[in-house]
Amino acid sequence: MKKLIAFFEIPATDLERAVKFYQSVFKIKFSVHDWGQEKMAFFPEEDGICPGAISWSPTFKPSKDGILISLNCENMEASLSIVEKEGGKILIPKTKIEAENRGYFAVCLDSEGNSIGLYSDL
Structure with missing residues (x-):
């Protein structure tokens, strides 16, 4: 089966x-590309496939109330320590997922005002 998330x-x-x-x-x-009315910065490929991008267009509107994407991070504490330095905000601090052996999550606002999740096994 293919990965559920295409892009x-x-x-x-x-x-x-x-x-x-x-x-x-x-x-x-990131690999950054500028097509005038659209600009994209592509995340690094995983298994030869690009999972997604940061995108700019005059019609795109960041929002903390949109879709929540959770991204893996190697060290949750290190990643969270950088969030506010780079213009973000921590909304939910590192929290243990109640299901056994599921790791930890946190939610923050990125520098644009989007809610993003962070996920880590540790």
Whole structure:
């Protein structure tokens, strides 16, 4: 079976600021492309497939009330310590998932005002 998520886009009003936020929090690099009325910064490929992008367009509107995407992070505390430094806000601190052996989650606002989830086994 294919992975359930085909592709995701996280809207941004300031693509450069959003890329800096995600690169800092998750310690990853983006491939940035500018097509004039649309700009995208692609997340690194996983198994040869790009899972998603940060996207800018005049019609995109970031929102804390939209879809919640949870992204894996290697070290939850380290990632959360960077969130506010990069213009985000922690909404739900590191929290143990009640189901056994399911790890931890947190929810924060990114630099653009989108809610994102962080997930870690540790």
